Amino acid sequence: MIDFRGWRHTFKLDPDKPIDDEALEALCESGTDAVLVGGTYGVTYDNTLELMSRIRRYAVPVVLEISSLEAVVPGFDAYFVPLVLNAGDPDWLFAPHVAGLRDYGSYIHWEEIFAEGYLIGNPDASVARLTKAKPIADAEEAKAYARVAAKLCRLPIVYVEYSGTYGDPEIVRACKAGAEDAHLFYGGGIRTVEQAVEMAQIADTVVVGNIIYEDLKAALATVEAVKRPVV
Structure with a gap:
């Protein structure tokens, strides 16, 4: 069973938005605590299964945030x-x-x-x-x-x-x-x-989503910033 209470940083991926293998590998190997999968529109069983299967190649925990009964996929x-x-x-x-x-x-x-x-x-x-x-x-x-x-x-x-x-x-x-x-x-x-740092000082876990598709480098930089020990 996962322990989300230890998470400080997660990425959130939308099954309806394309992401190439290189970018997905960078996200999953970034040191983030988990990857959430979910979206509002265009989420189907097929695109959810496809994204989950690709993330499963990596050791990072993967969680489905359920937005549609038709898109509930086993294996998360x-x-x-x-x-x-x-x-x-x-x-x-x-x-x-x-x-x-x-x-x-x-x-x-x-x-x-x-x-x-x-x-x-x-x-x-x-x-x-x-x-x-x-x-x-x-x-x-x-x-x-x-x-x-x-x-x-x-x-x-x-x-x-x-x-x-x-x-x-x-x-x-x-x-x-x-x-x-x-x-x-x-x-x-x-x-x-x-x-990311400002919200991490308030919330237990920060979720980074849309910027992944706009500026991958900026998205990846949030991992270390959020998880860096406070001195």
Whole structure:
């Protein structure tokens, strides 16, 4: 079973975005703690399986963040299941999960499943539009959302997702305070070492995604920056 609580840095790859073998090898051999696989649109069984199979050539842990029941592929080290805390469409809270468990519940290895309290911070992101996410009013509301996830729902992970834009450190800091013992992931808009370090000083794990496809060298530089010991 994976131990995500020891992770400081992960890369996130979208099955619907092409990545060549050389770039994939550089990412997987970079020293990152894990590779997350997931996306909002265009994620299918076939492209998820293809990407997972390529990552499996390396020793890095690989986790599927489930966004579509049709794209759930066996063979990942673990599966992260998002519960969108600020979804405006209530079906995104539990309806997909009930449907999945109705069909596949008897086949699930529960030790591989981890639920995320997923808080969407960028109202213009694709995932925000898909789930009709409600904007976060302020830091106190962000803290309350994190408490709902960690204390009421007893979720092991709180994931703050700004998807496509760099987040507000004060919002992330409030989420960290509300999450308490839950593990806080931050993802969204990290394009520089400085941004990665800033968020790593708040969150338990920093997720680097879009910059992989824009500037691989910049993406790779975030690994050492985040995992460098504080002196």
